[in-house]
Amino acid sequence: MSAMVTTSERLTRAPGNDDIVRETESMIHPTAVIHSGAVIGQGVLVAAFCTIGSAVKVGDHCQLHPGSHIFGDTELGENCILLAGAIVGANLPGSTIIGRQNTIGHHAVVGTKCQDLKYTTGDECFLHIGDNNDIREYASIHRSSKFTDKTVIGNNNLIMGSCHIAHDCKVGNNNIFSNNSLFAGHVEVEDYVRTSGASVVHQFCHLGSHCFISGGSVVTQDVPRFMMVSGDRAEIRGLNLEGLRRRGFSSFEIRGMKRAYRKIFMPSEQSSSLIEQRLAEVEQDEELAAFPAVRSMVKSIRGSFQTDRRGICHFRNWLAPE
DSSP, X not given: OXXXXXXXXXXXXXXXXXXXXXXXXXXXXXXXXXXXXXXXXXXXXXXXXXXXXXXXXXXXXXXXXXTOEEOSSEEEOTTOEEOTTOEEOOSSSEEEEEXXXXXXXXXXXXXXXXXXXXXXXXXXXXXXXXXXXXXXXXXXXXXXXXXXXXXXXXSSOEEOTTOEEOTTOEEOSSOEEOTTOEEOTTOEEOSSOEEOTTOEEOTTOEEOTTOEEOTTOEEOSBBOTTEEEETBTTEEEEEOHHHHHHTTOOHHHHHHHHHHHHHHHSOOTTOOOOHHHHHHHHHHOHHHHTOHHHHHHHHHHHHTTSTTSOOBOEEOSXXXXX
């Protein structure tokens, strides 16, 4: 078996600093295919049978494990890891930009052509990924379907095995998507969202911060902030109480959110008011309106009824006990 190209080191002085800095040259296996136009940073490890295309930029201290490949106009930030079989980017107009300290799992496919039939061959398409994301094995994340948009993944997300994030999705920060979670095109996910395995989200849906999607759910309308949904088609089953506690919401805050939830989703038999009227009642309740989380909940629900949105999931008159 061929050995890696021998590493060499240089001792230099950092600009404006008397400290000695050790610079490590990249280690490139002789079977790797690297185009002469590619830009490779310091301390990069490129293992056997990797491919790096002509317009690729690889940041310092990245690792490409055996049989991983980077194509197209793709930028990989510092300290990223591509595990065996991962494919990043594609020879398409547009670009894939990936931030720092991301891990792309075994045989994951990131930054390739979307599966939208409306995509016109030759159009630019884009994917932007932030920092500190863990994208596990066999996951797929596609570029946008049009040059005026882009697929966006934020920071600190865990995207488990075989998940799919389609064209033009917008994913925030600190989310966890369990295995086989599937997001159709144009889905928007805020922060601290959790999905259980085999969840499916319809195109153009919004998932609000701190919501929880139960396993096997089919989400066809928006899930407001702090809610828990389950079923086919998914229904609101109450507040995501355990998730709220884990995120540090106090018992006092949660009690206020429960009261607001009851007013909005569990009206008395005597009340025939529409949901808009019940939202207004919560806003006019001075005690409830003092909770930022309650105001955020009401804003999220209202937003789902805008003309370009899908409305919220149906709800059941159920809430976990105190």
